[in-house]
Amino acid sequence: MSIALGDDLDVLARAKRTLPADYTPSDSEEYMSERQQDYFRVLLIEWKRSILEAAEGTLQQLQDGPIRSPDLNDRASSETDWGIELRTRDRQRKLIGKINAALRRIDEGEYGWCEVTGDPIGLGRLTARPIATMSLEAQEAHERREKISRDD
Template identity: 80%
Template structure:
């Protein structure tokens, strides 16, 4: 599971590197100014593009044919690797839906504001997790409630 999270972080880091280094949002700027919104829009679009590029590679590999390892152990290992790869791509497919939702929130003027409290999410949190919909505090409360309901 850690490598799947690592893949998402690597893809996001790649998207950040693809951005023009002329501007990085900071707390000194007006919160959710047009310049900040444009930064996050471009970041989200680059992130989505990186995910789609990675998924094209997986699709091409799948189309190249089935696994034909002569040794049963090698075949099992290859099938396990493919299972992990497919789960990663499924997770990224869900991530694309969240990216599209964040882009919609930018268009509607809701991006950067907590969906629970209405408070600013914060630039540092959005830079780390551009699809965030809640402040850290609201997210922690949500996760506590989720854990309590799971434990019942």
């Protein structure tokens, strides 16, 4: 069973390992050139594929049936592990929607541009978080506003 916290990062890291080693987007080329868009398209598709494979494994484990242990502590531990696993899969299900939205933005020529300011999001941020829709500055401002409204 996977650990929820590191699972999303592990799946993204596995997807990155499937990319060709001969190309990494660079600031020296035109921003969101066709080659960069292809790179991120492949990354997003591989990320989605990895998530779906992990979900299949969880589904298979569920179909095989939970382990019923006569020991109450073992059973409670097993049920806790399943709860964490299912929450992780639910979070990843939502992530697939964001990946599909990013793929749509690539097709429409909007990928890589901040939805708030219209400025470039930046290659570093997109490499770390390929589904990002805001530049770092816009995201930080959004989080500050969210925190202030939550505190009120």
